[in-house]
Amino acid sequence: NAGVTQTPKFQVLKTGQSMTLQCAQDMNHEYMSWYRQDPGMGLRLIHYSVGAGITDQGEVPNGYNVSRSTTEDFPLRLLSAAPSQTSVYFCASSYSSPNYGYTFGSGTRLTVV
Amino acid sequence: AQKITQTQPGMFVQEKEAVTLDCTYDTSDQSYGLFWYKQPSSGEMIFLIYQGSYDEQNATEGRYSLNFQKARKSANLVISASQLGDSAMYFCAMREVPNTGNQFYFGTGTSLTVIP
Numbered sequence: 001n002a003g004v005t006q007t008p009k010f011q012v013l014k015t016g017q018s019m020t021l022q023c024a025q026d027m028n029h030e031y032m033s034w035y036r037q038d039p040g041m042g043l044r045l046i047h048y049s050v051g052a053g054i055t056d057q058g059e060v061p062n063g064y065n066v067s068r069s070t071t072e073d074f075p076l077r078l079l080s081a082a083p084s085q086t087s088v089y090f091c092a093s094s095y096s097s098p099n100y101g102y103t104f105g106s107g108t109r110l111t112v113v
Numbered sequence: 114a115q116k117i118t119q120t121q122p123g124m125f126v127q128e129k130e131a132v133t134l135d136c137t138y139d140t141s142d143q144s145y146g147l148f149w150y151k152q153p154s155s156g157e158m159i160f161l162i163y164q165g166s167y168d169e170q171n172a173t174e175g176r177y178s179l180n181f182q183k184a185r186k187s188a189n190l191v192i193s194a195s196q197l198g199d200s201a202m203y204f205c206a207m208r209e210v211p212n213t214g215n216q217f218y219f220g221t222g223t224s225l226t227v228i229p
Contacts, residue, residue: 101150
């Protein structure tokens with residue numbers, strides 16, 4: 001099925017560990033983003049990409065890295081996990097036009113202990 | 114300034130009644146899109162409805178309609194004949210397409226509870 005595939009769905013990390021959240025879309029969307037959602041704080045933009053090879057920081061980029069080597073994939077790397085990074089993470093993608101909204105992945109619930 | 118403002122943190126509605134969720138936006142662009150998403154307790158983000166800035170008629174999708182008042186920069190979501198399954202968080206969003214920079218902006222959400 002066409003859509004945005006996020007893995008894993010759940011993850012527990014120890015403080016200081018690193019990991020990569022995977023995001024892949026098969027809709028040939030140019031625009032991809034990562035958000036985190038914390039209780040009462042809505043969606044906060046971490047990083048985004050307007051196309052392969054182009055990434056930029058969002059509102060809360062510290063502690064996260066991204067790359068966009070292909071149109072399909074946009075992984076999010078946590079360099080050294082901290083308890084403050086406990087959150088639900090969403091990947092989203094879209095065509096590059098104001099007529100199109102996001103297609104969201106199903107989310108990753110990350111707990112850092 | 115906030116790009117998207119949702120002033121109702123929580124709303125209650127009786128089953129089968131209509132409810133309006135407020136959303137105002139701020140942009141100087143002529144071309145933009147407005148969207149509403151639903152997030153049930155299961156956590157996924159579900160697209161509900163879209164309104165383009167040049168659309169003269171209000172968008173409708175089944176029981177959902179978007180009350181678009183361009184001069185007032187408002188894009189309220191109207192849910193008719195509320196159902197228990199409508200209980201969820203609702204997010205208003207706007208998309209601009211600048212030459213550079215972020216394109217999407219989200220409100221903080223409104224939690225809707227449908228009462229039987």
